[in-house]
Amino acid sequence: MKTISSFFVLFAIAAGIVAITPAAFADHTEVTVSPAPGSSSPGCETSADGCFIPKEATVDVGGSVIFSNTDTAAHTFTAGTAADGPSGAFDSSLVVAGSSYEWKPTTAGSFPYYCMVHPWMAGLIVVQEAGHDEMASGHDEMASGDTMMAATSATGMLSDGVKVSVGASAPTSGEKMMISTDFANSQHVNYDIKVTQNGNTVLDDMGVHDHEGKGSHETAPLTSSDPVEITITFEGYGIDDPKTGPIGEKVVFSNVVPEFGTIAMMILAVSIISIIAVTAKSKVIPRF
Ligand SMILES: [Cu+2]
Incomplete structure (x- = not known):
């Protein structure tokens, strides 16, 4: 009797495992x-x-x-x-x-x-x-x-449809901020990039030329962890003058909502500014 009952218990446990396994695991x-x-x-x-x-x-x-x-x-x-x-x-x-x-x-x-x-x-x-x-x-x-x-990235667009993306590390006091730029599917891109923090210029690269449409930039060491504003001015495609494309268009990435954490602020701000840029600054088309 004892053998039979323990056998039954074992069987019940085994059956239980079989029944539970697919759901739990x-x-x-x-x-x-x-x-x-x-x-x-x-x-x-x-x-x-x-x-x-x-x-x-x-x-x-x-x-x-x-x-x-x-x-x-x-x-x-x-x-x-x-x-x-x-x-x-x-x-x-x-x-x-x-x-x-x-x-x-x-x-x-x-x-x-x-x-x-x-x-x-x-x-x-x-x-x-x-x-x-x-x-x-x-x-x-x-x-x-x-x-x-994960830091931050955002995308705007030039009036010729080329997407301009920016990736950035979080602005941190005492550290340089890394910023990458990407002009989608574009070659021989010329642009200026300016970064300001609390009105102070922390990066000002004029006449950047990139064969692959991708650039990387580094600000001066920041004096605060406040948000920054990144302005990219498109200066045309090509190596020789005259250059082509919507020269002079600006794509502005900024931070506008101070009550969020720094990174959150950048993302939110970037999306907001991209929209503002469309209506107020240039022919930037939002993807939002
Ligand atoms: Cu959403």
Whole structure:
């Protein structure tokens, strides 16, 4: 009788494991989240699907979350809430339409996130233990590397349709700020780049020429961590004069909302200024 009952218990446990396994240890190594189409206008927050699809996603520690911007507007995927601001767990900065951002979680937990450009957009990532811890710890370095890279990027457009993107590290007192520029699919680009902080010029490169349409710049060591304003003046395509293209157009990336954290401020400001630039400064077409 004792043998039979313990056998039964064993069988029950085995059956339980079989039944539980697929649910509890389902494959959550990669999950893809996208903004709901049209979520750059309010309304999705009250719909059943929400503003990010799926609005709640589960992933393993050491897995990856692909935030894929399949919408036509640029969005950010920023850990935290619109009410409390960024938590720092992850931040895509501005992801333009058709681009994506990957986050590799290293700790279990619930991670609410939102879009800094469209603060009504909110979602949740649930990170669960995967049961293979050696993999998770192996991802630590990569994940923190992602965070370092995350700083800021934004995109404007010249009137000939060429996208002008700027990437930047966070402005930090005592440190130089790294700024990269990219003129999409363009060669032999000439431009000026000027960066100011609190009205002081910290970078002023005139007559930059780049064969591949990509440049990198470094400011003087900053005296504060306040936001900066980056102005790119397009000076034409080509090596010899006369140069072609919409010479003289400016794309201005600035920070306008001081109540957010520095990085958040840059992203938000960049998107706002890109729109302002369209109406007030030049023929820059917004992608937002
Ligand atoms: Cu958005």
